[in-house]
Amino acid sequence: MAVGVFDSGLGGLTVLDAVARRLPEVPFVYFGDNAHAPYGVRTHDDIFNLTCAATQRLWDEGCDLVILACNTASAAALKRMQETWVPPTKRVLGVFVPLIEALTERQWGDNSPPREVAVKHVALFATPATVASRAFQRELSFRAIGVDVEAQPCGGVVDAIEQGDEILAEALVRSHVEALKRRMPAPEAAILGCTHYPLMQHVFQDALGPNVKVFSQANLVAESLADYLTRRPEMLGSGQVSKFLTTGDAASVSSKATQFMRKSVRFEAALA
Ligand code: DGL
Numbered sequence: 007m008a009v010g011v012f013d014s015g016l017g018g019l020t021v022l023d024a025v026a027r028r029l030p031e032v033p034f035v036y037f038g039d040n041a042h043a044p045y046g047v048r049t050h051d052d053i054f055n056l057t058c059a060a061t062q063r064l065w066d067e068g069c070d071l072v073i074l075a076c077n078t079a080s081a082a083a084l085k086r087m088q089e090t091w092v093p094p095t096k097r098v099l100g101v102f103v104p105l106i107e108a109l110t111e112r113q114w115g116d117n118s119p120p121r122e123v124a125v126k127h128v129a130l131f132a133t134p135a136t137v138a139s140r141a142f143q144r145e146l147s148f149r150a151i152g153v154d155v156e157a158q159p160c161g162g163v164v165d166a167i168e169q170g171d172e173i174l175a176e177a178l179v180r181s182h183v184e185a186l187k188r189r190m191p192a193p194e195a196a197i198l199g200c201t202h203y204p205l206m207q208h209v210f211q212d213a214l215g216p217n218v219k220v221f222s223q224a225n226l227v228a229e230s231l232a233d234y235l236t237r238r239p240e241m242l243g244s245g246q247v248s249k250f251l252t253t254g255d256a257a258s259v260s261s262k263a264t265q266f267m268r269k270s271v272r273f274e275a276a277l278a
Contacts, residue, residue: 008033008245009231010064010072012057015043015168015254016263017202018075021101023267024224025073026248028232033248035067037276038263040254044164045078046133046200053135054083058091061098063276068245071097071238073231075223077199078133081141097241101223102145104230105197109221110149114233123150125195129186129218131210132199134159142199156190158182164202170262176209183213198222205266251276 009029011022015038022036037060039045045053057079064072074080080100092098107114110123130142137159146153160182166175186193196218198204204222211220235242250273252259263271 007242008035008067008069008247009235009242010035010037010061010067010069011075012037012039012060012064012072012079013074013076013201014038014045014056014078015040015164015202016259016266017164017167017200017205019263019267019271020201020204020222020224021073021075021227024228025231028225028228029235032235032242033246035064035069035245035248036250037064038250038252038254038259038273040168040252040259042253043168044133045076045082046135046164047161048135050082050135050139053079054086057083058087061087063251065096065243067249067251068243070095070243071099071241073227074098074100075201075227077101077136077201077223081136081139097238099231099234101201101227102141104226105199105221105223106142106145106149107230108226109195109197110146112149114230120147120149120151122152125219126153127190127193127195128153128155129190129193129196129214130155130157130199131160131182131186131196131203132157133164134161136199142197154190156186156193158186160200160203163206164200167202167205167266168262170265172265175206179203179206179209180213183210187214193218195219195221249274253277
């Protein structure tokens with residue numbers, strides 16, 4: 007009854023941590039495509055092909071349901087995967103919608119027309135590919151009107167995290183927040199639109215100041231997955247064992263994951 011969780015690298019561990027705490031009886035298989043991270047500077051075709059390969063690997067592990075715990079893959083590949091590639095017996099879900107529903111104060115499945123919401127000025131921090139896709143703005147426009155979104159492509163941050171360089175990651179986050187604040191001095195809310203960024207959430211919050219509400223995905227996705235599995239229990243696949251797979255060097259990825267998650271995480275080679 008396992009569920010697959012995919013990211014280009016370490017970022018999806020923030021989502022995995024929350025879903026595993028929310029659903030302790032469910033085994034999760036995590037796949038980090040660390041050998042090919044960051045995705046945020048790749049073409050959409052490239053992201054599509056890599057994400058399909060990783061998803062196939064998770065299906066092979068008995069995970070009929072795969073969560074793309076990666077905004078870049080959700081933005082650049084998910085729609086095309088669902089329309090052209092995913093067979094009827096499998097499901098692939100992204101991580102945008104729960105976040106947008108929280109921001110716009112909607113319940114799951116509320117498809118009523120877009121309406122005015124409390125927040126008017128929203129800062130979006132995401133990878134260059136996610137910002138270029140405008141997927142957040144598209145999903146938001148289905149649900150809310152009159153929201154001004156200022157997007158900051160945060161080049162380099164995923165790379166620094168994948169290298170285990172917290173000092174560089176912090177410096178880059180501060181400079182991206184400053185760049186955004188020059189264009190939008192007083193956002194009411196900030197979206198961390200990349201699952202790597204919660205690993206630096208304290209830095210985002212510090213640079214943005216205490217008056218900005220920072221939204222990140224982990225707990226929102228966990229609630230949404232629990233709700234989905236109550237409605238679709240048959241999507242729990244045949245896999246029985248939790249594990250961590252990586253296309254990168256297992257020892258080095260394990261040590262960086264342990265550093266960022268502040269607990270022991272042991273990866274094994276995905277292609278062994
Ligand atoms: N964690 C991925 C995301 O949510 C990072 C993408 C990348 O590898 O650039 O977008």
